[in-house]
Every structure is written in C-alpha cells, then in structure tokens.
Amino acid sequence: MGKVVLVTGVARQLGGRFVRRIQREPDVDRVIGVDAVRPEHRLGGAVFVQADIRQPTIARVLAEHSVDTVVHMDVTGTPLGTRGSRGTIKETNVIGTMQLLGACQKAPSVSRLVVKSTTSVYGSAPRDPAVFTESTPPKSLPSGGFAKDAVEVEGYVRGFARRRPDVAVCVLRFANILGPRADTPLADYFSLPVLPTVLGYDPRLQFVHEDDVMEVLRLASFDPRRGTLNSGTFNIAGDGVLLLSQTARRLGRPTVPVLLPAVTWVGQALRSVGMTDFSPEQIRLLTHGRVVQTTQMRETLGFHPRYTTAETFADFARSRGPGLLPPETLARTVDRLADLVSATPSEERT
Template structure:
C-alpha cells in the first residue's frame, strides 16, 4: 500500500497547490485535505493532461484543528504522513488576530497530540517561517538554522511560528520514530501568493521607514511547493523500495531555511514594481499600519514594520547540501515573476530606472569637480 498523506490548510492557495501536486506522485495512494472549509475553487482536475499515472484519490475532511476531531481523521484513514501547512499569518475567513493565533498554536498542539497517539504516523512536515529569527538592529548579517535570535518575536505570526516549533521539538523527543522536517520559508511570492508582504507590495504607494532600506529575501511559490514535495517523500524508500527505510535518518529530516539565492533592497523592489515610496518617521508609519488594518487594506503588523526597517537574510547551505534542493528561482527572479503579475505602478519601472541612472551619472560627474576645487 502506498502513502496516505494528510495536508492541513488546503483552503489556502499554497495548501491547495501542494495537495494537487503530491497526489500525482508515484507511491501516494490517498491525499486527505483538512480545513474548516474547502478551497474556493476545486484545485484538482479530473484528468492528467501530461498523460502520466492517474492521480491518487483525494478526500476533503472538514475539521477544525482546534478540536479533538483531527485524531479521528488520522485513525479513519490510517495516515502515515502529515504535512502541516495551517500555520499562517492570515486566515481565509474574515477572523481577528486572536482567532488566527488559536488556529496556529492551539490547532498545532491538537494536531501534534493526535500524531503522538497515532500508531500509523511516520513522517511530519511543518511549514514555518524565517520570521522566527526576528528583525532587530543587532541581528547578524546572515541567519543559519542554528543561529539564536537576539530578541525573540514578541507577537504576531513570527511568535506563533516560534511557539509551534517549540511544540514540534517536544513532539520529536516523545516520538523519535517519526521523521520530522521543519521548513522555514522566506517571504513567498509569485502570481498566486497571498501573504501580508505581497499585499503590501500591491499598494499604489509603499510607505517605508525613513532612513532604512532593508535587505529582503524571497522564495517563489513553485519552489515552496517543490520543497514540500521532497520533504513529504522518502528518498531512502525511493532508492531502495524493497527495504524498510529508517525514516529518522533520511536527508529530508531536520530544520531548513528555504529562500532563493541573492537579496533585494526594498528600494529595488519598489522600482521593479513601478511604485513610489513614502519615507515616514516610525510613529507615523505605525499610524498608517493601524489604519490599514482597520480598513483591511493590508495586514500591516508590527512584525512587518520591523522587517521593513532591518530586513532579514538567511543561509540556505543546508537546503542545497543536506536537503538536496537548489531553488529554481533566485530572489530577484522570484520577485520579478511576482511583479509581472501585478498592475502597472504609478511610475513605469523603466522611468524609475532612467531617473536612478541619471542621478548616479550626475554624482559621478560632480565628484571629480568637487575634488579639484578642494
């Protein structure tokens, strides 16, 4: 019998895409999608246009992870692989921050408790975020998986993810027979991205913090789905299907940073989108953020303001050398694909580039003259 994969958070774009992808993998017999409500559109076409093997069966199991019912779902379908994608900064339904925190933290605790009691679960994959490292002026230039944050996140999605990772580590100690993989994703972008930062970049004018131009990293949604697929499958089993693999020793077990190579400055992102920036003093930006949340224009959290001040860059050596995956999209390429799907900004990108080049040329021309006068 093949794998039975349970995927949480299928009402979101990433969860729906991943469930569709994993059900087409050889060796997967059943995919169980779990969420409070199904996705707005059916993400699973009935046929396979590429002529490959027919997709595995898909079952949607409506369940609130905050309730003990998830244990019955695991037992009913004899789930052996759990992919937990229901840790997110936002919710598909219009709920407040308190409800989102309950879904992230309490829901994860219930799911881990059910996995601990299950006799069939052998693999757990958890979606996390590089936000667990925080964003402070005392941060190192690059975060590795073992780097401890200077200051723990004080609230928001980053704090939720840090708490969930703590519960996952406790689960791993109690169930050493289960292979656990934690994936810390940088900001996910792409044509279908639905994250708070992607909402920020859709604003006609981008408010920024005066005096700051942070370094940002991105991961393309296609790379995110592929990393989740590899983490779900067992390479040892694929290489030696006739043997019983030691799931705790496979290469896709552990904690990994996931991001495209390279970085972009916030000012570069704005130019690529053709959107002007409005530098503000920090208190004024806080007022704008509060107004954006009240009007539901954008989920402008204090955590995001910290990112827009200090940025964050992570090391992805372990992803390439241990996990065995090189992202197809670099950070600039991932953001370019995101920008291509956005509406044209107030200022055409080529005009912004021309103005920037002109200013740089004037500076180069003036500097020697200034030196001569001195």
C-alpha cells in the same frame, strides 16, 4: 499500499495547490485534505474532511484513514478571506498545532511530519547577524503576531520529535513567499500603488517562489528510504537578495519615506481601509530586513530552487501589471535624487 498523506490548511490556495500536486506522485495512494472551512477551489481526487484541528476530532481522522505522512500547512499570519480574527488565527496556529501533534503522537501509523514554518522566527533587529543559519539564535525574539506563533509552534514540534523519535520530522522555514498567485501580507504591501518605507532604512529581503514551495514540500514529504536525508530544520529561500529600494524600482512604484515613529500610524491607517496587513513584524522586516543561509537546504535536504530571489520577484511583478511610473524612469529619477543628496554636503563645504 502507497502513502496516505494528510494535509492541513487546504482551504487556502497554497494548501489546495499542494494537495493537487502531491496526488501526482506515484508513491501516494490517498490524500486527505483537512480544514475548518470548505475550500472554494478544487482538490482533485483528494478526500476532504471538514474538521477544526483545534478540536480532538483530528485524532479520529488520522486513525480512520491510517495516515502515515502529515503535512501541516495551517500555520499562517492572515485570516482566510474575511473570516477570522487575530485571536482565532493564533488559536489555530498554536492550539491547533498542539492538538495535531497530540493526535500524531497517539497514531502508530504516522511515520513522517512536515511543518510549514517561517524565517520570521529569527525576528528582525538592528543588531542581527548579516546571515542567519538554522542554529543562529535571534538577537530579539518576536514579541507577537505570526512570528511569535511560529516560535511556539516549532517548540511544540521539537517536543513531539523527542517523544516520537521514530517519526521523521522536517521543519521548513520559508522566506517571504511570492509569485503570481501569492496572497501573503508582503504581496499585499507590494501591490499598493505607493509603498510606504521607513526613512533612512533600505533593508535586504529574500523571497521564495510559490512553485519552489510546492516542490520542496513534495520532497520533504518522502522518507529517507528514497535516498534523501530530509529530516531536520531547513531555511528555504531563493539565491541572492534584493534591497527594498530595488523592489520598488522593479515594480515602477514610488515610495513614501516615513519617520519610524509614524510607521505604526500608517500601518493602522492601511489596515482600516483593508489594503494590507501592516503588522509590527512587517514593519520590523521593512526596517531591518532579514537574510538566511540555505546551505543545509542544498546539501542535506537536496533541494535547489528553480527561482532566485530576483527571478521570484520579477515573476510576481509581472503578475501585478505596470506601476504608476515606468521602472526605467523611476530608477533614473531616484539615481538623480541620490546624486543631488550626496553632492549637497560637499558643495556646502566649498
């Protein structure tokens, strides 16, 4: 008998894509896709079960199908289409994870758990270290939103790992996910015709390509008997970093620097017209940035991303089409303005 894999959050494009990908593995016998709503995309030969992981019925699903591997992808920061409020998202993230872990704890067949998390658990603060490792505590814990949900989710996962030491647990902390099909808040932000930025800040950013997300989830879904010690918590990101100013140039989109106190108002205005989720955690990221170390991803998990951060962003930018200005023209203009600004103080002194 092959593996029986249960995947949560399959109504989202990322979850649906992983379901289709994992079915191609020769060691996989069956795939069970679970979500509270029926997906609009195809799931291949997977069995779809319409179930809300916030409800105890998820335990019955695990038992009925003798699931041995659970891939929990229903931890997210955005509603599915027009459905769901922030309260509903938080309940699914936190209460849903609690119910799922409780069901896994009672299911003797479960031997592996993979959890999709985020590097947002480190927060974004002015006194952050240059690079976060998996063991680096955040200078300031996230105070709300998806980042706080992820911190709580990881706490419950650690508790589950203590209660079920026989289950291999792998937590994947993804950097910002981008790609041609990305539907993340940051992808929405970069799709704006003009990018609002925080005056005086040019944060460092990391990205991971959606194709690499599929591959590392696949790798993490198999146990150490295949020769990979893929249990633990891992930062997942492409090599290198990009400054926010560099991303704007590569998109060919002008920026509008906004004073920090006014950024919240701008975010509210953008949300009111449905353009993007400009949440407080998004604002902190676009102010202070975040960079993580990926040594454990390579040396312990054995995963080497196909795309660097720059290549990931380039692929995303191609999918969004040309911006308002050709990137070369925008780059030259910005460089000239920077030269003028830097030259002004010395001219005044003379």
